[in-house]
Amino acid sequence: MTGTVEAELEKFSRGDVQAFETLFREYQGEVYGWIVRMVRDPGVAEDLTVETFWRIYRARARFDPRRPFGAWARRIATNLALEHLSRRHVEKPLDQDLPPRAASYPVEDARVGADVREKVVAAFGELPAKLRAAATMALIEEAPYAEIANVLGITVNGVKSRVFRAVRLLRRSLEKRGVRP
Amino acid sequence: MNERDGALQELVKRAMGGPADRELKHDLWPEMLRRIERPSIRIPWWDWALAAALLLCLLLLPEAIPLVLYQL
Numbered sequence: 001m002t003g004t005v006e007a008e009l010e011k012f013s014r015g016d017v018q019a020f021e022t023l024f025r026e027y028q029g030e031v032y033g034w035i036v037r038m039v040r041d042p043g044v045a046e047d048l049t050v051e052t053f054w055r056i057y058r059a060r061a062r063f064d065p066r067r068p069f070g071a072w073a074r075r076i077a078t079n080l081a082l083e084h085l086s087r088r089h090v091e092k093p094l095d096q097d098l099p100p101r102a103a104s105y106p107v108e109d110a111r112v113g114a115d116v117r118e119k120v121v122a123a124f125g126e127l128p129a130k131l132r133a134a135a136t137m138a139l140i141e142e143a144p145y146a147e148i149a150n151v152l153g154i155t156v157n158g159v160k161s162r163v164f165r166a167v168r169l170l171r172r173s174l175e176k177r178g179v180r181p
Numbered sequence: 182m183n184e185r186d187g188a189l190q191e192l193v194k195r196a197m198g199g200p201a202d203r204e205l206k207h208d209l210w211p212e213m214l215r216r217i218e219r220p221s222i223r224i225p226w227w228d229w230a231l232a233a234a235l236l237l238c239l240l241l242l243p244e245a246i247p248l249v250l251y252q253l
Contacts, residue, residue, distance in 0.1 A: 140193060
């Protein structure tokens with residue numbers, strides 16, 4: 001299998017579209033999984049997955065087939081997701097956002113009142129993109145720190161620091177809004 | 182994570198809707214292929230050469246700038 005992937009990478013770097021298709025099909029699910037955990041919107045995650053591979057395709061001539069494809073893809077995907085998060089600073093509640101495409105998306109807990117939910121979503125949306133991505137994966141997705149570190153391309157201590165700062169900012173922002181968890 | 186952080190996490194999880202479904206529901210290759218096959222806008226090299234020549238002329242003969250602007 002590894003030999004096959006290496007051969008495909010070699011062909012891909014020479015511009016073979018069929019080899020690119022093989023790589024795309026092999027990695028699209030994984031790339032989508034990394035992105036959706038950060039942006040939490042299936043439609044956006046699909047668009048960003050395609051954008052990730054488009055950038056990979058355009059940069060194929062610079063790709064060294066001896067280096068791991070997954071790490072390269074992850075770096076591009078993470079940067080795109082962070083870019084998206086920093087553009088879309090204040091997040092809207094998901095049920096108002098993309099109803100048809102987000103059908104599989106988890107719904108908010110009815111035990112949390114609409115007012116509190118709105119405040120939490122607003123406070124979360126105000127977090128800087130890097131902190132928001134780490135906090136999303138740690139607090140909501142409950143991914144292990146090692147996995148978050150792997151996706152974000154930082155150390156486990158880096159993840160801990162980002163989550164700590166995010167929690168502190170979130171708490172402060174919620175307190176300003178009159179919410180004390 | 183302490184107890185207070187645990188309460189905050191619980192609130193965030195409830196408000197934001199829990200973990201996202203990580204499974205890709207459909208193949209994205211057709212969309213990717215459309216992207217690859219979409220013709221890109223290419224500016225021919227002679228247009229670049231013309232623009233460069235014009236710029237050079239304007240740098241060498243700045244008094245020609247009003248004349249060029251008049252012609253636009």
